[in-house]
Each structure stands twice: as structure tokens, then as C-alpha cells.
Amino acid sequence: QKEVEQNSGPLSVPEGAIASLNCTYSDRVSQSFFWYRQYSGKSPELIMSIYSNGDKEDGRFTAQLNKASQYVSLLIRDSQPSDSATYLCAVNPGGGNKLTFGTGTQLKVEL
Amino acid sequence: GAVVSQHPSWVICKSGTSVKIECRSLDFQATTMFWYRQFPKQSLMLMATSNEGSKATYEQGVEKDKFLINHASLTLSTLTVTSAHPEDSSFYICSATGTGGHTIYFGEGSWLTVV
Numbered sequence: 001q002k003e004v005e006q007n008s009g010p011l012s013v014p015e016g017a018i019a020s021l022n023c024t025y026s027d028r029v030s031q032s033f034f035w036y037r038q039y040s041g042k043s044p045e046l047i048m049s050i051y052s053n054g055d056k057e058d059g060r061f062t063a064q065l066n067k068a069s070q071y072v073s074l075l076i077r078d079s080q081p082s083d084s085a086t087y088l089c090a091v092n093p094g095g096g097n098k099l100t101f102g103t104g105t106q107l108k109v110e111l
Numbered sequence: 112g113a114v115v116s117q118h119p120s121w122v123i124c125k126s127g128t129s130v131k132i133e134c135r136s137l138d139f140q141a142t143t144m145f146w147y148r149q150f151p152k153q154s155l156m157l158m159a160t161s162n163e164g165s166k167a168t169y170e171q172g173v174e175k176d177k178f179l180i181n182h183a184s185l186t187l188s189t190l191t192v193t194s195a196h197p198e199d200s201s202f203y204i205c206s207a208t209g210t211g212g213h214t215i216y217f218g219e220g221s222w223l224t225v226v
Contacts, residue, residue: 043204043220097143097208103154
């Protein structure tokens with residue numbers, strides 16, 4: 001089992017819709033969870049971080065964490081074509097500084 | 112947010128030569144820096160973790176004599192790919208975190224092409 005699993009997609013949503021991206025992780029002691037957006041040929045940029053169970057909202061983005069189910073998700077409301085990118089889920093197991101990345105989900109927002 | 116800068120953004124080198132990539136934290140002291148490699152359509156793979164003033168810790172399968180990492184100051188880490196081969200062609204990305212920080216900031220990445 002991979003440490004961090006994501007559906008590779010592509011996930012296609014129409015402009016203005018809600019995009020839902022999911023991620024599961026295997027290390028139960030993981031403490032910190034991150035969502036990064038990566039455009040083709042570019043470095044990842046941090047979208048959201050979440051450390052506690054529940055929801056965390058920032059603008060059009062909402063991260064959801066369920067440690068019991070070892071599941072973290074990212075919702076993007078009012079999706080825009082500029083949101084089209086690969087979204088990487090990253091987990092910080094054991095409280096250290098290392099990040100373990102999923103393979104990413106490609107999101108396509110269509111006009 | 113914090114800024115991490117990489118240089119060069121892209122580099123082409125001949126097979127057998129060495130190439131150095133720099134990673135700088137511009138507005139914070141980076142106690143820990145990480146080096147990743149990403150092949151096309153694949154995820155980021157951690158190569159090594161470096162703490163300022165200490166030897167880097169390499170991930171399993173990464174040759175420490177081939178990928179030399181130096182973290183001599185709190186704002187600069189370098190990755191040197193020695194005796195580069197075409198299979199080393201990849202996107203190399205550094206990231207950094209400061210003292211007590213949970214958030215890790217990424218540099219812009221460096222494209223290496225070995226011909």
C-alpha cells in the first residue's frame with residue numbers, strides 16, 4: 001500500500017462547479033496534512049494546510065480531515081479554468097519535517 | 112509567504128560533467144532543506160534532507176556520492192549532480208522550513224537536461 005494515495009484523474013468539472021479531491025494515507029501517526037497545486041512544469045505551491053479533524057476554509061478552498069478514516073480532502077468551490085492543475089496531497093508523518101507526497105490528481109476545469 | 116529561490120531554472124550539461132543547483136531561503140532562516148526529484152507525470156520523490164551544518168540524510172536508493180548536498184549556511188543549500196548521465200535528466204526541486212515551522216516552502220525548481 002502506498003503511503004499517500006490519490007486518484008490520478010483527470011477529474012473534469014465545469015466552470016463554477018465544486019471540485020472534490022481526495023487523499024488517503026497509511027501512517028496513523030501523521031500529524032500534518034497539506035494540499036499543493038502544481039502547474040505543468042512548475043514547482044508546487046501551498047494551497048492549504050490542516051492539522052485537526054474537521055474543516056478548514058480559506059476563500060474558495062476547504063480542506064477536510066478525518067484522522068479516524070485516514071482521509072483528507074480538498075474542495076474547490078466556483079471552480080475556474082485557472083484552477084486546472086495537478087493537486088498534490090502531502091503528509092507529514094510522525095511529526096517530523098519530511099513530506100510524503102501522493103502522485104497527484106489532475107484537475108481540468110472546462111468552460 | 113516565505114520565499115525560496117532556486118538557481119539555475121534550467122541547465123543543459125554534457126554527459127559526464129557535474130552541475131550545481133543552488134537553493135536559497137530569501138526571508139527566513141532555513142534550518143532544514145529538502146531536495147526532491149520529479150520525473151514527468153510522476154510525483155515528487157524526496158532525495159535527501161539536509162540540516163544546516165550537518166551531513167545530509169539520503170533516502171534509500173539515492174547515491175550520496177553522486178548527489179552531493181551541502182547546507183553550509185541557514186540560507187543556502189546546494190545540490191551537485193556529479194558525472195551526470197541522461198537518466199539524471201529531471202526536475203529538481205528544493206524546499207525549506209524554518210525553526211519550529213510546520214510549513215514547507217518550495218523553490219521554483221530546476222530543469223536538468225543531460226545530453
